[in-house]
């Protein structure tokens with residue numbers, strides 16, 4: 001069970017990371033300003049995933065953020081979360097199975113209240129790992 005960090009512990013983390021710039025890689029075609037168009041709830045999920053990746057020295061490659069309705073239709077996406085700025089995709093390349101399942105468990109435990117609610121089964125899921133035809137990836141999604 002992860003407990004909330006005290007301020008002093010956060011500062012210890014900061015000293016350890018001082019000078020390191022977290023490496024967020026955006027797949028070609030993604031414009032940096034898409035990050036600022038993300039729903040604020042999605043930032044929470046983004047930060048959790050980035051801190052996790054940084055601690056385990058895992059690549060953080062964002063493969064999709066904002067999509068137009070047309071792009072979304074072309075990809076035959078069933079949800080509008082990317083169109084509405086409520087989702088981003090993260091590549092699992094270079095991640096071990098245990099890293100993937102640990103992050104899904106942590107995000108599910110800490111942030112289920114932020115997760116998008118499925119139209120199909122009404123379950124809140126802040127992250128799913130799936131292959132929608134373009135390779136396996138995390139799909140982080142928040143409610144509006």
Ligand SMILES: [Zn+2]
Nearest residue numbers: 087088089139
């Ligand atoms: Zn997605």
